Amino acid sequence: MTENSDEPIEEATACGSSDSGQLASSASWHHDDEVDDGYDDLLASIGRTEDQDRRIAVHELSHFFINRLLGTSSISEVTIDPAGDYEGLCRGARRSAFTKEGVVGADAADIRKILQPIMPEPGQDRTPKADVFQSVLDACTELMAGEVGEGMFFDEPCFASDDRRQAIELASLVCRSPEAIEQFLSFCERQAFDLLSEHVTVLMSMQIILRMHRTMSGSELDEAIASVLAHQALARERHRREQWQRTVERAAAFERQHVIVRTR
Template sequence: MSDGCPVEDGTAEYATCSPGTGAAAAEMVVPAAGGGPDEPPDEYDELLATLGRTEEQDQRISVHEAGHAICARLLGHEVGGVTVNPDPIHGSEGLCWGVGHSEAFSEGSGDASDVRAVISPMMPKAGEDRRPVADVFGSVYSKCIEFLAGRAAERLLLEVEPAYPVDDLRQARELALLICSSDEAIETFLAHCDVVARDLLMPHGDVLIVLSTVLRIRRTLDGREIDEIISDVVTRKAMALERRRRAEWRKSELMAARFREKCEPLDRRS
């Protein structure tokens, strides 16, 4: 979640797919800057003016929320949707939610503090067997990685240090309290999750670029659309790698054929 706090500026220019999703989407470029000073504002400029955002802020929020979504899918979790539109009720600049989480939020029970309040009494005390709640430990671990993935995505794509993700860290700390017994342990645990989130996203920077750019255009994507975009990028990358492999193999074949041609006169002489 991107909070409604002051944001840092970041710049980038992304080559990506059109607002349509899937393999049939035409490639296009979303420029990092608007038109000249004498040109009338376009729809995007008018939207930003309505939201009270700069283009750099909107870009940051898109990267942040795309990071949450991609990290969730890498961890095998379903994503209900993602948006870069602000939610004045929850005070968020953007939001990524899991399947069913939007209903929980609407009922006022979707926060990590609500989860901790329910689960905390069930957690074992010091010296008690923790095996019955091993799944809780695993869930807390992966969810905290997801919470920190937004900031990790910003650090991967944008040149400036991300804004402090107040709500992401608050919710991660709420969950960390289920398995950590001191502030120092919580900070160490979250620092570890921060590194894991970065390492998860780093090999998928191309997916992050495409998803964040399409998100800036579409504003809101559901889980199916997110999966289609990810699948499209992965498929295109695989096809490009296969074309490169075939080109290299063809080059090797040609070099081998030339080598044989050079060797034939020597064979005849002998």
């Protein structure tokens, strides 16, 4: 279940608690039960299982990844520590296409109420509001990414009701019917899936890091992602060199065997 966040923040996506799920990938941080690292006590204090904590980290990081992959880079902080009526949260600045039109509220319903009257009607030139159309697409893709990211690693994603509610509010700015909104959000989900699919291993490494830190700034996450990518590139290069060394050794063995055969 996902609750609406009433935090006085510019733009937020919140994830609520959910039923436990099983990761499809084995890449995960399992702390040593023999070592008192405080993690069990932390989970007990916030009423979560380790699987639930992992799920929330994946959910929030999926929002963050799409924010960066779309070039928005507006999220300035991600937390998976619960507070108020949310279990995890992404904090960030409002999109410039919205603020320049006078948007002051954080919730998508506030954005819709302000922008709906000034959106072009059928037959009117849409060029002056092209940045609003693009921002709606990007925002909805980012909002739907939490569920999409969970669905990639767990049996079933939690139903992020507030993410979906806000996406519907924004989609109504560019769609003229409930059916169109449904199709539009399906497209956003697919776009989020395609983008996240290219970075699955990075996402899984990052959920471990976020679960350790609990709250990270956007710059800290950017640096951590860069470090993970560098380590993965180094691992790929080592693997390539090992493969090449085995190829050279097999070629040398073949040559020696061939020479022996010819001399007999």
